[in-house]
Amino acid sequence: MKKPSLVAVASKLGLVLALSSMADLHAAELKVLAGGSMTAVLNELAPQFEHASGHTLVIHFDSTPNLIKQATSEPFDLGVVPIDVFKDAAAKAHFTLPTVDIAHVGYGVSVRKGAAIPDVSTPDALRKTLLDAPSIALLPTSAAGAYVLSVFDRLGIAEQMKAKTKPQTTTGHIAEAVARGDAELGVFLVNVLIAPGTELAGPFPAELQQELVFTAAVAADSRQADAAKAFIDYLRTPAATMVITTLGMTPG
Template sequence: MKKPLRAAAASIFGLVFIMSPIANLHAAELKVLAGGSLTGPLNELGPPFERATGHKLTIHFDSTPNLIKLATSDAPFDLGVVPVDVFKDAAAKARFASGPTINIARVGYGVAMRAGAPKLDVSTPDALKKTLLDAQSIAFLPASAAGAYVSSVFERLGIGEAMKAKTKPQTATGDIAKAVAKGDAELGVFLINVLMAPGVEIAGPFPTELQNDLVFTSAVAADTKEAEAAKAFIAYLKTPAAAAVIKAKGMEPG
């Protein structure tokens, strides 16, 4: 994030806290569960929040299945900024305070190739199908909500079985683009913001007929002792300055 943007985030959020009784809260240590695809935005937004409030953030980034496991375990946490799929699990949903969740960001899917490689066509379902079938290998994270959607697109294109032989499964979102940049995989197929990384280029988003936004939503843990601080962090993620960072990282706010 450029310095003016970082300064704006800090100053705007600081103003919010000066004008609010939240500013007088004791410093809290917030344990946050977050979707792995939010690593970039939250790593940018965390420090200004900490400086403005005195609160300390410990953010655990992970895939949807692992976030569900954590939410339903005995491990304590204070809030989540997670894929909406986490709340489709009844046991996980029960660990959060009742009421509507607050959407923070959304992002669609696309295809990435190694920087400098010949431009690929993914503009229509048929073009995407051909590009995927022509590729020697494809990196994505199957064990995630986004990975499940990618797999469903393969099935819709009628190439599910063919893709299994080409798949180079990754264990973390950040590894997808790295695999493509190093030449370990010819293509990366995942959320577009995750694919925006050094050494790779975005071939394009999924065609409209196959596109879908993954929404990241937030809620306070039902049993947290730091509810006000957790709510303050969620409110911060809805500020214009935070929205600018989210957009700069390849996602859409809200």
């Protein structure tokens, strides 16, 4: 019989503790807006939360521009989104503040598993690696993608990279494109790049590194505010932070 993983066991134990005070809450269906780069984390944690709490999570993963549109035009109960969403005044007004930081992660470069590992350890090395690559997978229509494009600009290669870039429609497609050989490099958040069929060449050099923070808040007009807050509280438990760490992000 297959033994449950340490992460799964810890998640279940953590949920028992985290949700012990929720016995009197009625089961709710929660609509969650989430950054695409949180897909692996939330897909791992959501079933555990649902099983222990009785609540149901309907999670919509998307890029920052689309999350801003949805927050300002559609009903939802909470968000676990890039902090850039809250830089938009209209979107920010639809959340109850303060926000709670859930995870953060930096940027890096990946290659197909078994391929030669390029040097990305310095700005000059990264610049050469990017210029030498015939193709690069990226999700430009996102907060993370916008930062990557700004790094291309800082390296003085923005124009050259336009012809090399293969835009993807979701974060998950970046690693898939690299694993299939459709793109030689993946350039994005490190946790997104760590996937079957790929290898991490390395993080951006310190001079160009920046971490994207994913933060959570309850929707201002949610009718399930207590249940929404319970999910946010769970994302900060030791069990949940273990999953966040295992999947390539830093909690908090």
